[in-house]
Amino acid sequence: MARYNTLTSGVLALALAAGACNRDAKETRKDTIKEDTKVADKAAAVEKERNDEIARLNDRVAQLEHDYSNKSAVLASGKRTATSSLREEVQEDVNNVKQAIANLSTTTADNWWQREEDAMRATIDDVSADVKHFGGRIAEPAPAAPGETLATAPFTSRRDAFVAAMKGRVDALGRALDKVNAKGSRKTELNDTRDRVKKIASDLDALARASADDWWSVSRDRVRDYIDRVEASVKRLDDNKPGA
Numbered sequence: 001m002a003r004y005n006t007l008t009s010g011v012l013a014l015a016l017a018a019g020a021c022n023r024d025a026k027e028t029r030k031d032t033i034k035e036d037t038k039v040a041d042k043a044a045a046v047e048k049e050r051n052d053e054i055a056r057l058n059d060r061v062a063q064l065e066h067d068y069s070n071k072s073a074v075l076a077s078g079k080r081t082a083t084s085s086l087r088e089e090v091q092e093d094v095n096n097v098k099q100a101i102a103n104l105s106t107t108t109a110d111n112w113w114q115r116e117e118d119a120m121r122a123t124i125d126d127v128s129a130d131v132k133h134f135g136g137r138i139a140e141p142a143p144a145a146p147g148e149t150l151a152t153a154p155f156t157s158r159r160d161a162f163v164a165a166m167k168g169r170v171d172a173l174g175r176a177l178d179k180v181n182a183k184g185s186r187k188t189e190l191n192d193t194r195d196r197v198k199k200i201a202s203d204l205d206a207l208a209r210a211s212a213d214d215w216w217s218v219s220r221d222r223v224r225d226y227i228d229r230v231e232a233s234v235k236r237l238d239d240n241k242p243g244a
Contacts, residue, residue: 074238094230120166138172171201188239
């Protein structure tokens with residue numbers, strides 16, 4: 001009888017242990033499902049926030065196009081004047097800002113920095129052409145110190161080298177503009193160019209503090225700022241009266 005009781009106790013213990021293991025496994029599965037759900041919900045919320053932001057930016061551009069159309073009508077009437085180069089540049093910006101938003105929708109943690117470099121170089125090239133248009137003489141910045149190839153450098157060293165090189169170019173643009181004067185509608189265009197140089201310098205200061213985890217905020221803010229700048233350019237497009 002004692003042997004039977006011992007055997008029964010052993011079987012019962014094994015059954016209880018198996019039941020406990022099953023309960024533990026079920027709880028583990030539940031915890032895993034809950035965690036996976038939280039991660040998925042968070043990712044969906046982030047994606048929705050980004051899509052909502054892109055929709056808001058597209059709404060701003062729609063309003064921008066409307067405002068530009070109104071300003072263009074005023075200029076066509078002859079009641080206000082603007083240089084042809086300023087009109088062409090604002091028209092180009094109004095068109096390009098739509099592409100900037102489209103690019104933002106496909107920007108990822110893997111491609112953002114290359115896009116940031118490309119956008120900054122393109123902007124500085126564009127402003128350099130404007131400075132030369134005013135007759136500004138742009139001094140060549142000092143060459144960057146040799147180091148790792150930027151494409152393969154760690155993020156921080158690639159960032160620092162890029163920012164340093166671009167700051168050299170922007171400083172040269174600022175010095176060139178210091179020696180330029182203009183009047184009337186040409187002065188409006190000159191002030192627009194000066195504002196752009198100041199904004200690029202400020203953007204580079206912010207970029208110098210960016211980390212790889214900041215990829216969305218940096219990319220988003222660049223597009224926001226672009227829209228801000230084009231809005232300001234459209235607003236002052238008709239600042240000047242004929243003969244002023």
